[in-house]
Amino acid sequence: MNIPAVHTPRLSLSFLVDHFFYLVFLLVFVFFSLASDKFLTVSNLSSLLLQCSYYGVLVTGLSFVIISGDFDISVGTVAYVSMSVGMVTIAAGYPILLGVALTLLTGVAIGLLNALIIIYLHVPAFITTLGVLIAGRGVGHLLVAEQGGIEAPVALTQFAQFRIGPLYLEVAFMLLVMFIGQFVLTRTAFGRTVFAIGDNEKSARRIGIEINKMKLVLFTLSGFVASLAGLVYVTQVGYLHASFADGWEFTAISMAVIGGVSLFGGRGTILPGALLGITLIVMLQNGLTIIGLSPYIHPFVIGSMIFVAILADSLKNRRN
Amino acid sequence: MGFKMKMLSSAAILAAGIATLPIEAMAKDMTIGFSSVGRFSLAFIAGETYLGRFAEERGWKYLSAIAENDAAKQSQDIDNLIARGVDAVIVMAVDSKAIESSVRAAHSEGIPVIGYMRPQDPGSTHLYDGFAGQDTVAQAYDAAIEMSKMLDEDSVAASDVKVLHVIGDPKDENALKRAEGFKKAAEEKGWEIVSEIICDGWSLDMALTGATNALESDSSINAVLLASDYLWPGVRTALQNRDKLHKRGEEGHVYIASQDVFPVAVDSIKEGYMDTSTLLDMYGMAVTAMDMTERLLAGEEFSETTTPKKVNWMSGVTITADNVETQEGLWGAEFHPDKK
Numbered sequence: 001m002n003i004p005a006v007h008t009p010r011l012s013l014s015f016l017v018d019h020f021f022y023l024v025f026l027l028v029f030v031f032f033s034l035a036s037d038k039f040l041t042v043s044n045l046s047s048l049l050l051q052c053s054y055y056g057v058l059v060t061g062l063s064f065v066i067i068s069g070d071f072d073i074s075v076g077t078v079a080y081v082s083m084s085v086g087m088v089t090i091a092a093g094y095p096i097l098l099g100v101a102l103t104l105l106t107g108v109a110i111g112l113l114n115a116l117i118i119i120y121l122h123v124p125a126f127i128t129t130l131g132v133l134i135a136g137r138g139v140g141h142l143l144v145a146e147q148g149g150i151e152a153p154v155a156l157t158q159f160a161q162f163r164i165g166p167l168y169l170e171v172a173f174m175l176l177v178m179f180i181g182q183f184v185l186t187r188t189a190f191g192r193t194v195f196a197i198g199d200n201e202k203s204a205r206r207i208g209i210e211i212n213k214m215k216l217v218l219f220t221l222s223g224f225v226a227s228l229a230g231l232v233y234v235t236q237v238g239y240l241h242a243s244f245a246d247g248w249e250f251t252a253i254s255m256a257v258i259g260g261v262s263l264f265g266g267r268g269t270i271l272p273g274a275l276l277g278i279t280l281i282v283m284l285q286n287g288l289t290i291i292g293l294s295p296y297i298h299p300f301v302i303g304s305m306i307f308v309a310i311l312a313d314s315l316k317n318r319r320n
Numbered sequence: 321m322g323f324k325m326k327m328l329s330s331a332a333i334l335a336a337g338i339a340t341l342p343i344e345a346m347a348k349d350m351t352i353g354f355s356s357v358g359r360f361s362l363a364f365i366a367g368e369t370y371l372g373r374f375a376e377e378r379g380w381k382y383l384s385a386i387a388e389n390d391a392a393k394q395s396q397d398i399d400n401l402i403a404r405g406v407d408a409v410i411v412m413a414v415d416s417k418a419i420e421s422s423v424r425a426a427h428s429e430g431i432p433v434i435g436y437m438r439p440q441d442p443g444s445t446h447l448y449d450g451f452a453g454q455d456t457v458a459q460a461y462d463a464a465i466e467m468s469k470m471l472d473e474d475s476v477a478a479s480d481v482k483v484l485h486v487i488g489d490p491k492d493e494n495a496l497k498r499a500e501g502f503k504k505a506a507e508e509k510g511w512e513i514v515s516e517i518i519c520d521g522w523s524l525d526m527a528l529t530g531a532t533n534a535l536e537s538d539s540s541i542n543a544v545l546l547a548s549d550y551l552w553p554g555v556r557t558a559l560q561n562r563d564k565l566h567k568r569g570e571e572g573h574v575y576i577a578s579q580d581v582f583p584v585a586v587d588s589i590k591e592g593y594m595d596t597s598t599l600l601d602m603y604g605m606a607v608t609a610m611d612m613t614e615r616l617l618a619g620e621e622f623s624e625t626t627t628p629k630k631v632n633w634m635s636g637v638t639i640t641a642d643n644v645e646t647q648e649g650l651w652g653a654e655f656h657p658d659k660k
Contacts, residue, residue, distance in 0.1 A: 011499050036537070038536060038537050038538075042535075043536065044536045047533075047536055049560065050532075050561075051529050051532065055369050082498075087622075091657070096409075110502055125527055135619065138388075141359065141360050145359060145361070145362070145365075146362045147362070147581075147584060147657045148365075148583050148584075148652075148655060148656075148657060149362070149363075149471030149553070149582075149657075150657065151553075151584070151586065166322055200586065214612075233525075236528065236557060237524060237553055238553060238557055239524070239553035239558075239584070241524055241526055241550070241553070242360040242361065243360075243521060243522055243523055244524070245522060245525075246521060247520075247523070248525075282529070284538070285527075285533065286533045289515065289517065289530060289533035289534055289536075289537055290533060290537040291538060292515070292537070294516070295487070295516050295517050295518040295530070296518065298518075299520070
């Protein structure tokens with residue numbers, strides 16, 4: 001007699017590790033929704049997404065680099081220096097469009113500089129971008145800090161006031177950038193090459209992928225996108241100052257990793273992964289303030305979350 | 321005036337001249353070294369400029385070294401200033417404990433060390449010869465009290481005041497002292513602090529997101545106690561996004577008490593969006609520090625009974641729409657980008 005096999009659902013460790021993030025996201029969302037009637041409102045969710053917008057843009061470029069198995073920890077500084085160049089230009093009376101163009105060009109130039117140092121001087125990406133992070137801050141201070149900060153022109157800050165229903169224009173822009181990023185990553189040969197390099201650089205080289213050319217494009221892209229994120233942020237805050245984008249790099253890397261972009265390369269998505277990672281961190285900051293928890297506890301909660309995410313990523317990587 | 325009086329007057333002038341002669345004589349050859357925490361804040365740049373200006377007025381040579389917020393570098397900077405032969409060192413410390421060996425080295429060479437703006441750790445073994453700083457508890461308290469006068473004028477009952485308290489960087493002792501001053505005033509006046517946010521590293525991002533979240537959590541917030549108007553652009557944007565940025569006298573105005581009077585605060589006070597800010601007296605502290613330096617070089621010593629004292633805590637003036645155009649020593653106006 002054949003006895004039919006009984007399939008009982010099992011909560012295995014690998015299942016938990018794979019879906020841990022989604023579970024946590026859901027739990028946090030439900031918790032804050034129940035804890036305060038101020039959380040689940042159109043106004044709050046709209047402002048929560050607005051807070052995600054510049055990080056969304058920043059993480060898109062950074063995710064490409066991380067998935068390829070590298071690091072770019074200069075993105076905050078790139079945003080600062082490129083915005084400094086742009087804002088000084090505008091403050092000197094030149095057209096806003098010229099300032100915006102110079103901002104983006106500076107981002108591209110610094111990204112390219114990163115790439116050239118990594119490729120031709122064989123300096124590891126981490127060290128190269130760390131150097132640029134430190135040196136670039138000095139350049140930014142030289143341009144901006146000695147003036148005590150620069151007010152953004154009204155034409156730029158007005159951009160932040162446009163809404164499509166409850167959705168701010170910056171949020172729509174972020175979603176567009178992330179959608180393009182995800183499309184390029186998963187539906188193009190370029191994207192597949194990024195995954196291949198991140199998975200195993202030596203093998204990728206063996207099958208004829210031009211690693212240096214890819215690094216050149218990836219770091220330049222990261223610089224360009226960082227300057228774009230700086231622009232999105234300036235439209236919101238309306239002011240360029242000495243601590244502009246300070247620490248963005250580590251927050252952005254954490255957000256990407258929480259969203260499933262592997263620190264070890266070769267894995268990750270921009271949509272929905274990175275977007276949910278960003279939203280989780282911003283939601284925690286938002287929700288903890290709304291429920292009135294002491295601000296001194298916030299870093300502990302968020303730091304613990306980052307630690308657990310990195311642990312989960314490490315476990316996944318070991319298993320794979 | 322009789323002959324005797326003339327003689328007496330002449331003798332007095334001569335005596336005074338002789339008494340000041342050593343200072344005048346030595347003045348031209350003096351070199352003063354200033355070790356700054358950094359140039360990342362316009363307030364620090366203003367302080368550095370004032371000290372340089374006052375040294376120049378005395379005919380002294382002025383050398384400055386910038387630590388870029390690095391305590392170890394600052395220690396090296398001071399050692400280098402000593403090696404370059406300075407006669408006195410004025411220091412705005414990154415971390416006073418970390419530069420103790422340099423203070424000791426200066427003293428062993430007979431070089432006086434004067435603290436500027438940032439106080440010395442109470443546990444320090446080699447003390448500054450003089451110090452000019454600002455009482456930051458009083459600074460915050462004064463701003464809040466000034467705001468309370470405006471609330472009274474506008475007939476806003478204390479029980480209706482709902483405060484957002486922006487603490488600033490919790491690693492910075494000044495931020496914590498300012499928080500203490502604000503809380504003291506809020507308690508005295510019976511205001512309710514409905515939300516508190518911190519801004520690590522004086523991050524404007526955190527001011528923006530924190531204030532946005534706080535305003536979402538409690539739309540009744542009608543006053544902000546701000547640790548420094550360096551953070552004002554972030555808070556201002558959060559208020560604007562919630563349609564809460566209105567001038568005083570307009571409906572829905574949120575009262576703002578801040579500190580430091582950066583250029584952005586000068587503008588906002590003039591426009592009526594910010595109500596008051598207590599001056600971080602970079603000018604007054606520089607006057608006192610340089611005066612003490614001059615006297616130390618002339619051989620004077622300071623204690624708690626001398627004038628000035630060895631440790632001098634200054635109180636800043638509260639700036640409002642009434643005095644923002646006229647107040648002297650307003651570095652935020654003098655160093656305003658529009659003036660460049």
